Amino acid sequence: MTRIDRRALFTSGAAAALLAAAGGSVNASPKAGGVLRLAVPREHGMLEQAARGAVYDTLTEIAPDGLLRGELATSWLSAPDARAWTFDLREGVTFHDGRQLTAEDAAASLNVLGATGLEVRAATALGSHQLLLELEQPNPHLPYLLADADHIIAPRGARHVPLAEAVGTGCYRVERAQEDRHFRASKVAGHYKAGTAGWADTVEIIVIPDASVRAEALRDGYVDVAALPEPRGVLKRGEFLYHPSSRDMALAARHDVGIPRKVGQRAPLDDGRIAERWWRV
Structure with a gap:
């Protein structure tokens, strides 16, 4: 295939109309819409x-400038040995199906089987919006590692679903x-x-x-x-x-x-x- 089949390119029904260019936009202020x-x-x-x-979303996010910031987590604190971490979660966040995000969802998403590479021994909800992560080994870099796309938070931990059924925050x-x-x-x-x-x-x-x-x-x-x-x-x-x-x-x-x-x-x-x-x- 060397030329585009204009009728078949967007078989999903997505718009294929040609949009006129509107000039340079590198570093322009973000604009909503479209x-x-x-x-x-x-x-x-x-x-x-x-x-x-x-x-x-994940608990934390690494911004394009390399700085760590909270995403679903608003703050976190580790024990002196960096083996136990407490995360406070953002309140008022809902999944796309309308259900409220809770620490139980985060715990289920980051349990020992799902949190690949984190060596999580136990993920426990301390309340509706507070999460405790206990690690097998000390890890002072845990908040950075949690920003990886492998550690998404899904309702009741249902992370491995087809894209068509994906429900997140x-x-x-x-x-x-x-x-x-x-x-x-x-x-x-x-x-x-x-x-x-x-x-x-x-x-x-x-x-x-x-x-x-x-x-x-x-x-x-x-x-x-x-x-x-x-x-x-x-x-x-x-x-x-x-x-x-x-x-x-x-x-x-x-x-x-x-x-x-x-x-x-x-x-x-x-x-x-x-x-x-x-x-x-």
Whole structure:
């Protein structure tokens, strides 16, 4: 396949109309609204990573500048030996099905079987919004490790579900999804991150295995951001935004996409949080 099948590209029913570019947008102030459409390859689990980053939250988050901040946790304290940690959870947070987040959900999500690599001996709810994590070994870096996408918080610990059934506390609620093919989600109204993240009204992710076809989809306005290994070919330098640069690129975007001043470098697609961090101008 070397040309785009314009009728079949968004088989999920996503809009495929060409949107006019609106000028440069690097480092512009975030703007709410619009649809952010991403094209990713099938390998490396990029669709899964970006989709789950939109739907789920973790206790902590590492910002694009590398600084640790609370997400579902508002504060934490360790015992002197760093083997027991107490986390206070954000109150008033609801899952996409309307149920309130509690420490029981966090404990179930971070139990000894689910918290891979953390060596959690026991995860216990001390109250409705306080969590105790007891470790097998001292670990002063636990809050940083909890920011990893492997440690998402799900209702009653139900983390390993198909994307179409995913229910989290993230900025976006799943509308429809098909593994390794496409994903569409809408912004959650009144989310606790409103005004700081989750700018687009709708996020769409589509898998396009061929890099040249992803580039064509970007050029022709079918998608707004594409994971691309290089800017040559159908793309002309100067007409698109490249991250990190046109010489060493991972992502290319149209000029009507807002890119944060700093982009997370730990994993592809802005540490999997591209859906909530990038915006449409």
